[in-house]
Amino acid sequence: MVLTSRIVELSATIHEQTTKVDAFLAANNLPTPSFDISCPPKLSLPPDIQASREAVLEATDELTALMLGPVESLIPPPNSWISVTALQRFKIANSFPPGESRTFAEIAKACSIPESDCRRLLRHAMAFYIFSEPSPGVVAHTASSKALAEIPPVGSFIGFVAEEMLPASTRLVDAMQKWPSSEESNETGFALTYATDIPMMQVISADSRRAQQMGNAMSFLHSRPGENVQYLVENFPWGDTGLLVDVGGAKGTVGMAIARYAPKIEVVVQDKPEVIKGTEVPEDLQGRLQLIGHDFFTEQPVKGADIYLIRNVLHDWSDKYAAKILGNLIPALKKGARVLVNDRCLPPPGALSPYKSRQPRASDLYMKGIQNAKERDSADWTQLFESVDPRFKNLEVISPQGSFLSMISVTWEG
Structure with missing residues (x-):
């Protein structure tokens, strides 16, 4: 019996799955992938065809590495x-x-x-x-x-990565040597790159151009299909929740989506006063949604809510500061209240191919380079809540198919 080599298996996968994508495009009068300017920047594909596309990319990645061999694949490829x-x-x-x-x-x-x-x-x-x-x-x-x-937001994202994240990553190892095990946001690759003892967020906030660029870059990231708020809205069991507090909820986009989906929920959106300034409550949510100024590094002022939501916040902070954010909720929590974190949950080692795991693992190191922050897996989330208070119980992780973000939910049993 002749065994098929791995490189032939991969080439067969590429051919099979590419044929499926091509047939779908032809049947739906969609353009075949091209760099001609008539080609749209992105096609919306149904889940099965998107899966075929991902299979092609995954197999191509592994085949390229195998063809390069151990030494050439070890050396970073030319970078754009x-x-x-x-x-x-x-x-x-x-x-x-x-x-x-x-x-x-x-x-x-x-x-x-x-x-x-x-x-x-x-x-x-x-x-x-x-x-x-x-x-x-x-x-x-x-x-x-x-x-x-x-597409201006694309340029903003490129500018943010090139100006802030990439330079910081080049000094990440230097920072790790200078400040071993540091959790401080001003002891980072970014701090060494820009010779500052001020955390990145403050440095950028003091520069209107860089602040606007970062804001546009984050809007671009959050507009990606994998961060669509509908994954949160449609996959969490809201039940008859009475009051939800969206901690660090910016201008209320997420809180508004939840309020419209679950009409029995009242929502309080919190962020710094300068962030929520000028935001109007839509007419259809008058009386059910309000925005108030609050810094999540201070004690939570809204007592007795049923759910405290923290979306896309904690990955910006080391465990030391993430624990402070969670600890500031405790004086406000009633028994049975839930804390719902909507953030990335890294998969267990080996659960994904190297191709699929590369982006989240890179994000983890980028976060360390700019802020000493981190992405977390389920064990990390469990450890974080336990370090804050053992009365956080019943941690559950919900990871909808296609979503970049998971729902990490705990119940307060104090």
Whole structure:
């Protein structure tokens, strides 16, 4: 019996699943994937076809690593961040309209950079299918450069990563050596990069340009399908909950969605006064939703609520400070109240392929580099709540298929 090699298995998977995707696109008159500017930046695919797409990406990733071999796959591959950062910083994608072309000299003049640098940066980007050179010295848009030109939040995200997260990550190991086991948000790779003893959040907040860029970048991240609030709204057993407090709920988008889904729930949205300032309560939620100023590092002022929701907050903090945020809820908790954390829950080791686990594991290290923060798995969440108070009981994790975020729920039995 002849055993099929792993590389042949992977190539067969790629062929089989690509054929399924291609047949779906053809049957629905959708464009085949292309870097032509006529191709839409993203296609909405049904779950089964999305699964086929993911299978292709996963198999391709493993096949590439196997073909490179142990040594070449150990060395980081060429990275597009150098040129992508330049495209965003110098507004190169916006220097001429998609559908038109320009020479390197014309682009350089429009972007106020030397022509030789412009040429080098663009040809590096072209190696990643960003822009093309249809004839010598002439530059045209591809679908990727068009997306950068026409979808501003993409540029904000690139700018935030390039300016804040990547530089911090290059000094992460230095910070770990300088401040072993530190949980302080000002003892980080970011602190070393920018020679500051002020935490990243405060540094960026003091700079209006960087603050706006970070805000737009976070909006872009939270707009991804995997962070859709409907996963939370439709998969948590709200029951006849009376009062819900959304701690750190920004301008109330999540609280409003919950209130509309569960009409028996009253919602209080809390965030710093400068965050909620100017936010209006929609007419259909008058009397059922209110916004109040509150810093979650101080004692919770709303007593006796049924659920205290903390969404996309605790992964921004080390265990020391996450414990303080949770501890500040305790004086307000009544017996049977639930604390609901809507945040990433890392899968157990080996549960995902290297390809699928790479992004959440990278996010974990990025968070440490900028804030000494962390992503947590179910054991980490259990340990965190137990460290705050053993009267937090019955921890349950709900992870809806397709969602980037899980629901980590505990009951207060004090």
